[in-house]
Amino acid sequence: MKVVLHVWRQAGPSAAGSLVDYEANDISPEMSFLEMLDVVNERLIVRGEVPIAFDHDCREGICGSCGMMINGAAHGPMKLTTACQLHMRSFKDGDEIWIEPWRAKAFPVIKDLVVDRGAFDRIIQAGGFVSAPTGSAQDGNAIPIAKQAADEAMDAAACIGCGACVAACPNASASLFTAAKITHLGDLPQGQPERMRRALAMVHQMDIETFGSCTLFGECQEACPKGISIDTIARMNWDYLFAAATERQGAEVGGTG
Amino acid sequence: MTIKLDARIPAGPLAEKWDKHRFEMKLVNPANKRKYHVIVVGSGLAGASASASLSELGYRVSCFCFQDSPRRAHSIAAQGGINAAKNYQNDGDSVWRLFYDTVKGGDFRAREANVYRLAQVSVNIIDQCVAQGVPFAREYGGLLATRSFGGAQVSRSFYARGQTGQQLLLGAYQALEKEIVRGSVTMYERHEMLDVVIVDGRARGIITRDLVTGEVAAHVADSVVLGTGGYANVFYLSTNAKGCNVTATYRAYKKGAAFGNPCFTQIHPTCIPVAGEHQSKLTLMSESLRNDGRVWVPKKKEDCGKKPGEIAEQDRDYYLERKYPSFGNLSPRDIASRAAKEVCDEGRGVGPGGRGVYLDFADPIARLGEQTIRERYGNLFEMYQRITDEDPYKQPMRIYPAAHYAMGGLWVDYNLMSTIPGLHVVGEANFSDHGANRLGASALMQGLADGYFVLPATIGDYLATAKPDTLTADHPAFREALDGVQARTARLLAVGGKRSADSFHKELGHIMWEKCGMARNAAGLRQALEAIPKLREEFWRDIAIPGTGAELNQSLEKAGRVADFLEFAELVCTDALHREESCGGHFREEHQTADGEAKRDDANFAYVAAWEYAGDGRAPVLNKEPLEFENIHLSTRSYK
Ligand SMILES: Cc1cc2nc3c(=O)[nH]c(=O)nc-3n(C[C@H](O)[C@H](O)[C@H](O)COP(=O)(O)OP(=O)(O)OC[C@H]3O[C@@H](n4cnc5c(N)ncnc54)[C@H](O)[C@@H]3O)c2cc1C
Ligand code: FES
Numbered sequence: 035m036k037v038v039l040h041v042w043r044q045a046g047p048s049a050a051g052s053l054v055d056y057e058a059n060d061i062s063p064e065m066s067f068l069e070m071l072d073v074v075n076e077r078l079i080v081r082g083e084v085p086i087a088f089d090h091d092c093r094e095g096i097c098g099s100c101g102m103m104i105n106g107a108a109h110g111p112m113k114l115t116t117a118c119q120l121h122m123r124s125f126k127d128g129d130e131i132w133i134e135p136w137r138a139k140a141f142p143v144i145k146d147l148v149v150d151r152g153a154f155d156r157i158i159q160a161g162g163f164v165s166a167p168t169g170s171a172q173d174g175n176a177i178p179i180a181k182q183a184a185d186e187a188m189d190a191a192a193c194i195g196c197g198a199c200v201a202a203c204p205n206a207s208a209s210l211f212t213a214a215k216i217t218h219l220g221d222l223p224q225g226q227p228e229r230m231r232r233a234l235a236m237v238h239q240m241d242i243e244t245f246g247s248c249t250l251f252g253e254c255q256e257a258c259p260k261g262i263s264i265d266t267i268a269r270m271n272w273d274y275l276f277a278a279a280t281e282r283q284g285a286e287v288g289g290t291g
Numbered sequence: 292m293t294i295k296l297d298a299r300i301p302a303g304p305l306a307e308k309w310d311k312h313r314f315e316m317k318l319v320n321p322a323n324k325r326k327y328h329v330i331v332v333g334s335g336l337a338g339a340s341a342s343a344s345l346s347e348l349g350y351r352v353s354c355f356c357f358q359d360s361p362r363r364a365h366s367i368a369a370q371g372g373i374n375a376a377k378n379y380q381n382d383g384d385s386v387w388r389l390f391y392d393t394v395k396g397g398d399f400r401a402r403e404a405n406v407y408r409l410a411q412v413s414v415n416i417i418d419q420c421v422a423q424g425v426p427f428a429r430e431y432g433g434l435l436a437t438r439s440f441g442g443a444q445v446s447r448s449f450y451a452r453g454q455t456g457q458q459l460l461l462g463a464y465q466a467l468e469k470e471i472v473r474g475s476v477t478m479y480e481r482h483e484m485l486d487v488v489i490v491d492g493r494a495r496g497i498i499t500r501d502l503v504t505g506e507v508a509a510h511v512a513d514s515v516v517l518g519t520g521g522y523a524n525v526f527y528l529s530t531n532a533k534g535c536n537v538t539a540t541y542r543a544y545k546k547g548a549a550f551g552n553p554c555f556t557q558i559h560p561t562c563i564p565v566a567g568e569h570q571s572k573l574t575l576m577s578e579s580l581r582n583d584g585r586v587w588v589p590k591k592k593e594d595c596g597k598k599p600g601e602i603a604e605q606d607r608d609y610y611l612e613r614k615y616p617s618f619g620n621l622s623p624r625d626i627a628s629r630a631a632k633e634v635c636d637e638g639r640g641v642g643p644g645g646r647g648v649y650l651d652f653a654d655p656i657a658r659l660g661e662q663t664i665r666e667r668y669g670n671l672f673e674m675y676q677r678i679t680d681e682d683p684y685k686q687p688m689r690i691y692p693a694a695h696y697a698m699g700g701l702w703v704d705y706n707l708m709s710t711i712p713g714l715h716v717v718g719e720a721n722f723s724d725h726g727a728n729r730l731g732a733s734a735l736m737q738g739l740a741d742g743y744f745v746l747p748a749t750i751g752d753y754l755a756t757a758k759p760d761t762l763t764a765d766h767p768a769f770r771e772a773l774d775g776v777q778a779r780t781a782r783l784l785a786v787g788g789k790r791s792a793d794s795f796h797k798e799l800g801h802i803m804w805e806k807c808g809m810a811r812n813a814a815g816l817r818q819a820l821e822a823i824p825k826l827r828e829e830f831w832r833d834i835a836i837p838g839t840g841a842e843l844n845q846s847l848e849k850a851g852r853v854a855d856f857l858e859f860a861e862l863v864c865t866d867a868l869h870r871e872e873s874c875g876g877h878f879r880e881e882h883q884t885a886d887g888e889a890k891r892d893d894a895n896f897a898y899v900a901a902w903e904y905a906g907d908g909r910a911p912v913l914n915k916e917p918l919e920f921e922n923i924h925l926s927t928r929s930y931k
Contacts, residue, residue: 087845152359159469169744175379225424
């Protein structure tokens with residue numbers, strides 16, 4: 035099959051970008067979307083032209099590296115599927131395909147389809163962990179965890195940090211990403227001691243990183259390749275409000291000395 | 292000049308070695324720890340766990356990875372599980388059994404003392420991960436669930452759905468991020484290490500290229516740790532992530548670190564078969580599927596074109612159950628892979644090109660119900676369907692072996708130090724504990740054992756002998772290494788040829804898969820050893836790299852890695868040619884029993900082959916570390 039691509043090309047962070055057209059001939063339906071881009075790039079390289087830069091690594095939908103807007107949808111038209119797991123059988127012969135990077139102030143473009151998602155790491159740094167230094171752990175079976183709690187924690191923990199939620203959100207909010215981590219750790223007994231601190235710090239960091247605020251459009255849930263539920267955001271908001279209230283109390287009692 | 296290999300295995304009874312050694316090793320005074328700077332290259336399970344743990348101890352750490360975040364290291368893709376000798380199931384497991392299974396599974400080519408230690412600390416790993424909030428699968432009673440993997444008759448693999456590696460890595464990554472914000476780890480994402488720097492015989496730093504700006508820089512430290520993963524991508528098509536490469540360990544080899552058993556590579560039996568010529572990678576279907584799935588091909592060649600449902604039960608050959616009745620579908624990987632190749636070579640393979648066998652879930656679905664199977668393997672089934680457009684609940688999966696894992700790696704002693712003092716190697720990057728074949732769910736265990744528990748204890752013994760000094764990157768050794776890296780980049784860019792790095796990589800992969808893959812013989816290996824240098828010459832004449840070195844340039848990154856693979860492949864074939872025996876993943880057709888099983892030669896080959904670089908264009912020097920088995924009787928490995 036043959037498709038026509040309109041790809042965002044941008045030489046560097048401060049360069050102006052634009053859409054450039056490419057024809058991709060001899061594409062077979064079993065190819066993955068990234069293999070189709072490989073074929074286009076192979077031709078560009080042979081002609082001495084700079085190939086389209088895009089992030090990718092596992093090509094199995096788990097590392098979260100790949101990410102691009104395909105025809106206006108984060109990761110393309112197939113639900114619960116990353117760009118690397120999308121196959122050309124989802125398109126028809128003669129289709130036109132628009133490919134652009136994630137668009138968000140907090141994710142500046144580095145080159146072509148490659149963006150800087152360092153803000154996500156900094157949100158985790160703010161509190162997305164359990165402080166359990168190596169060697170300090172008790173037996174793994176010492177605290178039973180109800181299967182349902184473990185399963186729900188796993189549902190939230192499945193987030194791959196790709197950034198599709200931000201790209202899909204009209205406000206470019208990172209709420210789904212942040213809430214997924216807050217929910218994962220908050221569902222488990224191990225996450226309780228730092229739960230309130232975590233919610234405050236992570237939400238605060240999200241603001242610092244210039245992500246927009248959440249107005250519950252729900253686009254993030256639709257775009258998430260791992261099916262993270264928007265219910266996690268309600269959980270985050272609850273933890274945050276509770277933490278903010280109790281923290282103020284704590285401050286009053288403890289004073290500033 | 293040959294290297295002196297001293298494995299420094301502590302004396303005394305096996306079960307007491309590690310404890311005694313920990314007592315005998317020197318300690319660094321807590322107040323002095325922050326005077327030491329340790330570079331960790333790699334943020335996978337091994338690198339991230341090591342970085343976090345060293346930082347918690349008080350060392351200053353710099354951690355490097357080539358992805359845009361440490362959370363994306365290739366460990367994230369591990370699916371099935373992680374072993375630990377917890378014996379929660381009361382099914383007869385013990386530290387000794389895990390030790391025994393691992394040594395036997397590795398076809399008696401691993402060091403007893405290392406493997407025993409691995410089995411000992413395995414139990415602490417699970418505890419550590421649970422404490423970090425890793426959401427392992429649980430039973431209704433709230434306790435940890437386990438499942439079985441190949442090569443074991445007990446249920447000792449802990450798992451988090453089909454995303455065990457992801458959850459373990461996120462645990463280690465979060466611990467790492469916690470240390471970054473505390474200020475004691477500095478993280479360098481999108482940085483590629485291109486050389487290690489040796490000063491006065493010790494590893495004192497690295498040279499990196501910033502993949503965004505192209506800046507080449509030197510980093511000074513008191514010790515360097517490589518946790519840079521495996522080299523299965525030397526076969527081009529493999530289950531590894533696209534970025535996995537041999538560059539870090541190969542450059543260290545060229546600086547004097549011995550490379551252990553490079554020919555020990557693992558071909559995984561259950562991967563989705565190749566679909567077309569533009570295939571860029573192969574997808575693993577976790578070995579855990581073999582807990583329930585049954586592997587078969589038609590008995591008669593004529594049936595291969597039929598739909599699987601049209602082939603009657605008595606016309607199916609469940610060849611693993613037939614040949615290896617006691618382990619059946621859970622036979623170890625090397626054995627299951629070769630058996631698949633054998634039936635396909637006989638013309639009984641299924642699917643395009645006849646390169647596939649069925650992995651069938653009809654029986655377990657009938658017995659346990661679709662819901663149970665969905666709970667156990669749902670995400671793997673979905674992945675299979677997404678890639679092949681076939682529904683494995685309705686028709687059997689088609690699978691075929693693919694390159695997957697490197698047992699070989701840089702040689703290390705009991706303290707995980709290479710032959711270069713101060714250069715430590717952890718995780719898949721070292722030649723490690725798996726001998727000639729790794730058992731399922733043991734790589735995650737080893738990576739985390741090295742990073743959380745072994746290295747943090749052993750590195751102090753080295754650092755205590757290395758007084759902090761005022762070395763800077765102005766030292767001539769750093770200048771020289773930096774100039775070398777820049778010159779090489781310039782040389783690559785100057786070729787101005789017509790072929791992409793991928794096209795060379797594919798061609799190399801084809802040679803390696805055909806001549807040095809699941810079955811090897813002397814004639815084929817010699818052909819490979821002729822073909823590889825020719826391909827390398829062509830590479831340096833005709834590589835095309837558009838763009839410059841002073842920007843994000845993915846063609847340049849790839850070309851650098853492929854250039855290293857093109858040299859390293861020769862080392863793999865040289866090792867494979869020299870090892871005149873069959874063991875584990877290394878099957879030499881000349882050395883097999885009448886019924887096609889691997890024939891080991893313990894009299895002549897019970898050693899680790901540690902190859903030493905002797906200069907470009909010179910044959911590498913073979914050093915041998917004899918393997919002594921004091922606790923396990925060397926026997927013919929049988930899974931019948
Ligand atoms: C699909 C798949 C499934 C698997 N499933 C299982 C399983 O179920 N159970 C199991 O036990 N094992 C499994 N394995 C094996 C296991 O995942 C790996 O062996 C293990 O994760 C390797 O961890 P590591 O930390 O050594 O290296 P990796 O996770 O590969 O990390 C390497 C790190 O080094 C960095 N790096 C590499 N080179 C450079 C360089 N030159 N400069 C800077 N940084 C560099 C990378 O950025 C990365 O951070 C699986 C493997 C695959 C491919
Ligand atoms: S490349 Fe890893 S998720 Fe797409």
